[in-house]
Amino acid sequence: MAHSKSKVLIIGATGYIGKYLVNASVKLGHPTFVLLRSLTTSDPPKAELVKSFQESGVTLLKGDVNDYESLVAALRQVDVVISTVSGPAALSQVKILDAAKEAGTIKRFIPSEFGHDVDRLEIDFKDMEGLFGTKRTVRREIEKSGIPYTFVISGGFAGYFVANLANDNVTSPPRDKVTIWGDGTAKAILNTEEDIATYTIKSVDDPRVENKFLHIRPKENIISQGELVALWEKKIGTTLEKTVVSKEELRKIIEETPFPANVIHAIRYSAFVKGDLTSFELNANDVEAAELYPDVQYTTVSAYLDQFL
Ligand SMILES: NC(=O)c1ccc[n+]([C@@H]2O[C@H](COP(=O)([O-])OP(=O)(O)OC[C@H]3O[C@@H](n4cnc5c(N)ncnc54)[C@H](OP(=O)(O)O)[C@@H]3O)[C@@H](O)[C@H]2O)c1
Numbered sequence: 001m002a003h004s005k006s007k008v009l010i011i012g013a014t015g016y017i018g019k020y021l022v023n024a025s026v027k028l029g030h031p032t033f034v035l036l037r038s039l040t041t042s043d044p045p046k047a048e049l050v051k052s053f054q055e056s057g058v059t060l061l062k063g064d065v066n067d068y069e070s071l072v073a074a075l076r077q078v079d080v081v082i083s084t085v086s087g088p089a090a091l092s093q094v095k096i097l098d099a100a101k102e103a104g105t106i107k108r109f110i111p112s113e114f115g116h117d118v119d120r121l122e123i124d125f126k127d128m129e130g131l132f133g134t135k136r137t138v139r140r141e142i143e144k145s146g147i148p149y150t151f152v153i154s155g156g157f158a159g160y161f162v163a164n165l166a167n168d169n170v171t172s173p174p175r176d177k178v179t180i181w182g183d184g185t186a187k188a189i190l191n192t193e194e195d196i197a198t199y200t201i202k203s204v205d206d207p208r209v210e211n212k213f214l215h216i217r218p219k220e221n222i223i224s225q226g227e228l229v230a231l232w233e234k235k236i237g238t239t240l241e242k243t244v245v246s247k248e249e250l251r252k253i254i255e256e257t258p259f260p261a262n263v264i265h266a267i268r269y270s271a272f273v274k275g276d277l278t279s280f281e282l283n284a285n286d287v288e289a290a291e292l293y294p295d296v297q298y299t300t301v302s303a304y305l306d307q308f309l
Contacts, residue, residue, distance in 0.1 A: 006107065008203050009033040009074055011065060011096070012084035013053065014046050015116055017157070021082055024197035026056045030204070032241060035063045035074050065092045068099060075103035079266065080204045082110040090134045098144040108204050109149045113140050114196060115267075117153045121276040125266050127259045150203050153215045154196040155189030155277050156267075158304050162190050165232060166225050166272055168264075172308045173232045177241040181250055181268050184226030186275030189217045192299045199289040199296060209287055217278075218290035220300040224270045228279075232305055247273050 008025045012018040013034035025032040034053060039062050041047050044179040054060065061077070063070030065085060075081060081100065083093050092177060093111050100106040118135040136223070142149045156162075164170045167179050199216050223231075233239055250273060254265045270276040282288060 004078035005030045007031040007033065007077065008059075008080045008082060008201070008204060009035060009078040010082050010084065011035045012086070012089075012112060014049055015086060016086050016159075017196070019049055020197035021084060021191040021200060022053055022058060023056075024194070024201040025082075026058060028198070028201050029199065030080075031059070032057070033059045033061055033074065033078055035061050035065075035070070037064050064091050065095055066254075068095060071096060071099035072102050074113050076105055079105060080108045080110070081106055082114045082200065082204075084114070085112050090131075090138065093138050094141045097141060097147055100147050101145065106147055108210065109142060109147050109159055110152060110200060110204070111135075111149070113144060113152050114154045115156070116270065116276055117215070117280070119150075120280045121270060121274075124274075125254055125262070127254075127262055128266050128270075129265065142189070148210050150200075150209050150211075151213045152196070152200050152203075153213055154200075155191050155216060155221070156271055157196070158190055158192040158299075158301070161188070161271070162228065162301055163305050163308070165229055165290070166268060173237060173305060174239065174240060177243065178229055179243045179245055180229065181225060181245055182247045182273035184229070184244075185224050186272055187222050187278040188271045188275070189222050189223050189277045190228075190301055191216050191218070191221055192304060195296065195298045199293060202293050202296065203289070206292070208292065211285075213286045214289055214292075215282060216287055216289040218298050218300075220302070221298070222278060223301055226288035228301065235305060235309060 008030045010018055010021050013022045022032060022034060040059055061074045063074050081096060090112060100109060113135060118132045123129060123132050165173050165178050167174060196216055205212050250269050254262045
């Protein structure tokens with residue numbers, strides 16, 4: 001059967017955000033491929049995930065970002081490549097570019113971003129070079145490569161920052177006490193993983209997003225930590241006991257906590273204390289997802305919190 005929609009390869013499909021992209025790609029009708037480092041695994045949740053991919057018609061390919069031949073062979077089968085790799089594999093994404101040139105089939109590359117606009121923030125802590133700095137490096141290599149791209153600036157994941165009201169060691173919003181970072185007024189952007197995946201997949205065949213920055217900032221999801229906590233307090237009819245960690249105290253925590261445990265604090269500092277997610281206006285190279293795709297019924301932060309009532 002001929003497909004009018006691009007064939008999409010996801011590298012990092014078994015990761016936290018990768019699986020949402022696989023599901024969205026299938027749901028939106030794209031022939032979907034995943035590159036797996038191993039086709040067999042003794043890790044039960046991962047095995048279950050891979051089985052669910054297969055059951056939904058996803059093509060499994062064996063390969064590794066660091067194995068050039070496997071990359072070229074995988075890229076030759078598709079039109080679009082989305083990377084959701086993290087950590088040590090992040091810099092090796094530049095190898096995808098060489099492989100894409102050799103494959104000659106790739107119409108869009110979406111690298112592993114899914115967070116801040118890393119060109120529009122100051123890297124305050126040397127330990128953040130590995131995350132923000134590497135993403136910058138990968139961007140520059142992609143821009144030089146001539147391979148069409150989209151950089152997805154998603155803001156914070158709801159599962160990481162809404163479900164716990166941006167607190168540590170809880171998996172649902174606290175009902176008694178909460179820590180507030182800084183004065184709690186800096187505006188962040190918080191989106192569900194499903195919506196981030198949907199907007200990303202909607203963009204892959206969209207010429208308006210080619211060589212652009214896709215910002216996912218629906219108006220109702222631009223919210224400070226103070227507003228997030230107040231929203232939850234209203235829903236549960238309780239005022240939470242608040243411990244305020246000042247900007248200076250949080251800086252000290254980041255400096256004194258060993259890497260990589262300090263990274264989550266540094267991300268909170270950037271998003272919820274400095275307001276790096278919202279501290280700039282969009283310009284001609286930027287497109288906003290909710291405006292571009294008004295048909296997507298995105299989940300608001302408020303609706304997301306309702307699942308915990
Ligand atoms: N905005 C936010 O709130 C937020 C939160 C978290 C993450 N993020 C961003 O989202 C992106 C993805 O992070 P994540 O947490 O979803 O990642 P993750 O869960 O650590 O998953 C990484 C994935 O990459 C795969 N991988 C690693 N090395 C590979 C290699 N050499 N070749 C092929 N595949 C390889 C892993 O495969 P295996 O299964 O084989 O290990 C896994 O599927 C990152 O850019 C991160 O910064 C944003």
